[in-house]
Amino acid sequence: MTEVFDKFAQIVAKSLRVDASQVAPDTLLTDLGAESLDLIEITMETETQFHIFLPDKSILETAGEIFGPGILEKDGYLTEEGKRLLSRRMPEADAQAFEGQVAIQDLQHYFLKVGTWVRMIEGLAQYTPAECESCGGPMAASMGFRMKCEKCGGEITLRSGEEINREWVREYYDREYRPRAEALVSATAVQ
Amino acid sequence: MNALGNSVYDSSATPSGLPAGCPLGPWPQSVYCRLDALPYEPNVLADLILSPGEGAQWGSMRAVEKRRHEWLLGRCVAKAAVRSLLERDLDLYLSPTEIEIVPDPYGRPLVSTTLQEPLQPSISIAHSHGTAVALAVLDPNAHVGIDLESLTHRRQDFETIAFSPDERSLLATLSPDVRGEWALRMWCAKEAMGKAIGRGLSAGLLNFHINRADSASGFIEVELRHGALEQCPQLRGKSLAVYTALASNFIFSAIIYQQGAVRMRPSRQEILDYLLHKMGELTQDWDYPDPVSPASRLFTELGFESLDAVVLCTAIQEHYQTPMPFAELLAEIGQQQRDLSIDELTDFVDTHLGGPARSGNVTRRVQ
Numbered sequence: 001m002t003e004v005f006d007k008f009a010q011i012v013a014k015s016l017r018v019d020a021s022q023v024a025p026d027t028l029l030t031d032l033g034a035e036s037l038d039l040i041e042i043t044m045e046t047e048t049q050f051h052i053f054l055p056d057k058s059i060l061e062t063a064g065e066i067f068g069p070g071i072l073e074k075d076g077y078l079t080e081e082g083k084r085l086l087s088r089r090m091p092e093a094d095a096q097a098f099e100g101q102v103a104i105q106d107l108q109h110y111f112l113k114v115g116t117w118v119r120m121i122e123g124l125a126q127y128t129p130a131e132c133e134s135c136g137g138p139m140a141a142s143m144g145f146r147m148k149c150e151k152c153g154g155e156i157t158l159r160s161g162e163e164i165n166r167e168w169v170r171e172y173y174d175r176e177y178r179p180r181a182e183a184l185v186s187a188t189a190v191q
Numbered sequence: 192m193n194a195l196g197n198s199v200y201d202s203s204a205t206p207s208g209l210p211a212g213c214p215l216g217p218w219p220q221s222v223y224c225r226l227d228a229l230p231y232e233p234n235v236l237a238d239l240i241l242s243p244g245e246g247a248q249w250g251s252m253r254a255v256e257k258r259r260h261e262w263l264l265g266r267c268v269a270k271a272a273v274r275s276l277l278e279r280d281l282d283l284y285l286s287p288t289e290i291e292i293v294p295d296p297y298g299r300p301l302v303s304t305t306l307q308e309p310l311q312p313s314i315s316i317a318h319s320h321g322t323a324v325a326l327a328v329l330d331p332n333a334h335v336g337i338d339l340e341s342l343t344h345r346r347q348d349f350e351t352i353a354f355s356p357d358e359r360s361l362l363a364t365l366s367p368d369v370r371g372e373w374a375l376r377m378w379c380a381k382e383a384m385g386k387a388i389g390r391g392l393s394a395g396l397l398n399f400h401i402n403r404a405d406s407a408s409g410f411i412e413v414e415l416r417h418g419a420l421e422q423c424p425q426l427r428g429k430s431l432a433v434y435t436a437l438a439s440n441f442i443f444s445a446i447i448y449q450q451g452a453v454r455m456r457p458s459r460q461e462i463l464d465y466l467l468h469k470m471g472e473l474t475q476d477w478d479y480p481d482p483v484s485p486a487s488r489l490f491t492e493l494g495f496e497s498l499d500a501v502v503l504c505t506a507i508q509e510h511y512q513t514p515m516p517f518a519e520l521l522a523e524i525g526q527q528q529r530d531l532s533i534d535e536l537t538d539f540v541d542t543h544l545g546g547p548a549r550s551g552n553v554t555r556r557v558q
Contacts, residue, residue, distance in 0.1 A: 028254075030258065031255060032254075041346055061418055065421070067502075068503075068505055188522075
C-alpha cells in the first residue's frame with residue numbers, strides 16, 4: 001500500500017462515511033455507495049489534497065476525440081484498437097480485462113476502481129513540483145490551481161489532467177497508431 | 192404475485208407519492224413511479240420481482256447495503272412503471288418477473304418483456320438516498336432521462352467543477368436563498384440529459400451546456416457540445432428542455448424526446464455546413480493562412496495525408512450512419528493523382544445518402 005493509496009482511502013472513507021478498512025485497491029467507489037455527486041466531492045477533495053487537476057472525462061473519451069469516431073469503440077463495444085490503447089494505459093487492470101467482447105459499460109469496473117484512481121493520482125502528481133524550480137524552496141497551494149513558492153514567492157499554474165491525458169494520447173497516436181494505420185491504408189490502396 | 196404487484200403499483204402511483212408538478216405534468220403519455228422504501232424484506236422482494244437473470248445479478252452484488260437496496264428499489268419502480276403503463280394503455284397484464292431491465296452496452300437500461308419486439312417501452316431509472324424513481328413511455332424510440340438528488344448539504348464549490356463560467360453566471364443572477372437549489376436542478380438536468388442520450392455524462396460535464404433556466408416553469412434548456420454532440424449528432428443546433436421540480440428534499444429532473452422514426456435526408460447545404468464544421472474540428476491546431484472554404488482542396492491546400500482522409504471519411508459515415516464507397520473514391524484520387532475539394536466531397540456525400548430529399552427546414556420532432 002502506498003502513501004497515495006492511504007491518503008485517497010481516507011478521502012473516500014470520509015466522503016462516503018464508510019470505514020477506511022472497507023476501501024481496497026479493487027473496490028469500486030459505487031460499491032461503497034458513491035452517487036454521482038459523491039464522485040464530484042471525492043474529485044474535489046482529491047484535487048485539493050494532492051494539488052492536482054483531475055480530467056473531467058475518461059481516457060477513452062479523450063482518445064475518442066483524437067482518434068475520431070468508430071476507431072476505438074463501435075456500437076458500444078471496444079474495438080481491438082480500443083483494447084490495445086486501454087491495456088497500455090491501465091496496467092492495473094486484470095490480464096483478462098480486455099479479452100473477448102468488452103462493452104463500454106463494463107469499463108466502469110476499471111474507471112471506478114480505487115486502484116485506477118490511485119494510479120491516476122500518482123501519474124498526475126508527477127506534474128506537481130514539490131520544490132520551486134528557481135530557488136528550490138517549498139511549494140504551497142495558492143489560489144485555484146496555482147502553487148506558490150514559500151521562499152521566493154514564484155508562482156506556477158498546474159496543468160490540467162485533461163491536457164496531460166491529451167498529450168499522452170497524441171503521443172500514443174503518433175508513435176503506435178499512425179504507423180499501423182498508414183500501413184493498413186497503403187495496403188488497401190495497392191489492392 | 193399480483194398482490195405484491197398491486198401493492199408496489201399502489202404505493203408508487205397514488206397522488207401522495209408524486210412530487211408537486213411531477214414529471215407526469217408535461218408528459219401525460221408517461222408513467223412515473225416513486226418508492227421511498229423497500230416494501231418487503233430485500234431477499235423476499237428479490238425472489239418475487241426479479242427475473243432469473245436479474246436474480247443472479249442480485250445474488251452476486253458485492254456492494255454495500257445502501258447500494259444493493261437502491262438497485263433493488265430501482266428495479267422495483269421500473270417494473271411497476273412498465274406494468275402500469277402496459278395496463279393503462281394496452282390493457283396488458285404482466286407480472287414483474289416477466290419484465291426484465293437489461294443494460295445496453297453503454298449501460299442504458301432497456302426493457303425486455305415477453306411481448307413482441309415493437310412493444311418494448313423506454314425507461315429511465317434514478318436513485319438517491321434511499322429513494323428511487325422511474326419514468327416509462329410506450330414509444331420504444333423515445334429517449335427518456337430521469338434524475339433525482341437529495342438536497343442534503345453539498346460542498347458549495349461543487350459548482351466550480353460541474354458548471355462552466357457561463358453557467359455559473361446564470362446562477363449568480365439568482366437570490367442566495369434559491370441558488371443552491373438551482374445549482375442542484377442544473378446538475379440534475381445534465382444527468383437526465385445524459386441518461387436520455389444513453390451515454391451518461393461520459394463526454395464531460397461541460398459538454399452538457401445549460402443555456403437557460405426558467406424559474407417559473409422549472410424547465411432548464413440543455414445543449415450538447417463537442418464530445419456529447421459527437422455521440423448524438425442529430426441533436427446539433429438543438430436546445431432540449433429538461434423539466435425540474437423540487438419535492439420533499441429532493442430535486443427531480445426528467446426529459447422525454449422523440450426522434451422521427453424516418454431519418455430525413457439532409458440538404459446539400461447542410462452536408463456542406465457539416466463538412467466545414469468537421470474540417471474545422473479536425474484541423475483546429477493546423478494553422479492555415481486562409482479560412483477553410485468549400486473550394487479548399489484537402490491534400491494540396493489543407494495538408495491532408497491519407498490517414499487524415501480516412502479519419503474524415505470514417506467520421507462522415509458515422510455522422511450520417513450510412514456506409515459510403517470512400518475507399519473507391521480515395522483509390523481513384525490516388526490513381527489519377529488529383530485532389531479533392533470540400534465541394535466535391537459534399538457532392539459525393541450528397542449522391543450517396545439515400546432517402547427522399549428534404550425540402551425546407553429541420554422537421555425532426557424534438558419535444
